Amino acid sequence: MSAPDTNLEKQERRHKPSMIALRLVIAFAVLALVGFVALQMLGSGDPIAEELETGSAPSAAVD
Structure with missing residues (x-):
């Protein structure tokens, strides 16, 4: 059966806004x-990862 x-x-005109x-x-x-x-890729912004990359000591003291 086919559509009448x-x-x-x-149909193309009717669907054009939806397709856009x-x-x-x-x-x-x-x-x-x-x-x-x-x-x-530019940077993680994670301070722990930055400290590990630079080799600096942690800035917060652990009790």
Whole structure:
């Protein structure tokens, strides 16, 4: 069985806004992932890891 009305041009026009929105969401997700990976590669921001890399003594006293 086939659909009674298969006007592809009409369907393409009706779905165009949805397809544009999906492309924008995918582009944003890719950019966010690239940004996240770049931030992770630039530095961890973890003071313990930085102390281990530099070889300095811990700054907090342990009781």
